[in-house]
Amino acid sequence: MRLLVANANTTAAITEACAAAARTAAAPGTEIVPATPRFGPAVISTRAENVIAGHAVLDLLAEHAGSVDAVLLAVSHDTALDAARQLMPCPVVGMTEAACLTACMLGGRFGMITFGGVEMYRELVARYGFDQRLADIIGVNATPPEAVADPDSVGRKVLVAAQALAAEGANSVVLAGAALAGFDNRLQDAAPVALLDGMACGVRMAELLVALRLPKSRAGTYAPPVGRQALGISGALGALLRGDR
Known part of the structure; x- marks a missing residue:
């Protein structure tokens, strides 16, 4: 195909x-x-x-x-x-819909990590009907161009956010950012819960x-x-x- x-x-x-x-x-x-x-x-x-x-x-x-x-x-x-x-x-x-659907199939509540502001993502999650399954959203202090240019530095920020979301009760974490594509594989071994990349899902x-x-x-x-x-x-x-x- x-x-x-x-x-x-x-x-x-x-x-x-x-x-x-x-x-x-x-x-x-x-x-x-x-x-x-x-x-x-x-x-x-x-x-x-x-x-x-x-x-x-x-x-x-x-x-x-x-x-x-x-x-x-x-x-x-x-x-x-x-x-x-x-x-x-x-x-x-x-x-993002694909990653959220996958998170729901893993069970419990899920978290989300993105860049900067989070309100548009809260609205997106609610529009899909997943707001009751959402633990929280964290916007890391980074930009999509930085994720492409310096993935190691941005990856460390994403990992800290994933750990914080897991502490809030998230059983999985959606990486909501096209520039975060592939970061699931990069960070999964160090993350406490499953990291879901929307491209893979x-x-x-x-x-x-x-x-x-x-x-x-x-x-x-x-x-x-x-x-x-x-x-x-x-x-x-x-x-x-x-x-x-």
């Missing part, structure tokens, strides 16, 4: 980090296709950037519609996940959905749009809105 690993920001180094983590987790025969948007924010850390990135990632997905078997959003805000599931003819997985869930061969919904709010019109967007995205692809 061909799995599109779609970043929603324009930092190519983060795309490559996510693709590397995806390849490590992928089963034999799964081809990882990394992709970076042609426009949008360098890093998503505000509501405004997340909305802009939503357009950017939908534009990116439209370019690959029909040529991949599944999509994994390599963005920890799961940017435009619902819209992508409606538009794309294949399964679409959000990396998302790859396996995408493979499962493809193997199940479930049909695309033809009714309800996730049915593909038909006959919708828009100005100023790419031809590929416009074709999906019209139902031409």
Whole structure:
């Protein structure tokens, strides 16, 4: 199968980090296709950037519609996940939703580690219905570019946060940040609980959905749009809105 690993920001180094983590987790025969948007924010850390990135990632997905078997959003805000599931003819997985679902299957409450502010992640967890399972979220004092440039230093901060979350009762910890892709393998031996990377969890869930061969919904709010019109967007995205692809 061909799995599109779609970043929603324009930092190519983060795309490559996510693709590397995806390849490590992928089963034999799964081809990882990394992709970076042609426009949008360098890093998503505000509501405004997340909305802009939503357009950017939908534009990116439209370019690959029909040529991949599944999509994994390599963005920890799961940017435009619902819209992508409606538009794309294949399964679409959000990396943070996948990690949270995995945490729930491990049992008990889970913690989350991210960069800086945490409120948008609390809202995301609540939107998925997992707020009662969430022990706490810790925002480490680091940035995604720092995670790429100096993973050892950022890794030490992440490990301290994981230990604190375990002390609060978390039975597992979600690493919520595309730039943290692969940090589960880097830090797991020193961590007191399971560390869940959304890329690793998302790859396996995408493979499962493809193997199940479930049909695309033809009714309800996730049915593909038909006959919708828009100005100023790419031809590929416009074709999906019209139902031409």
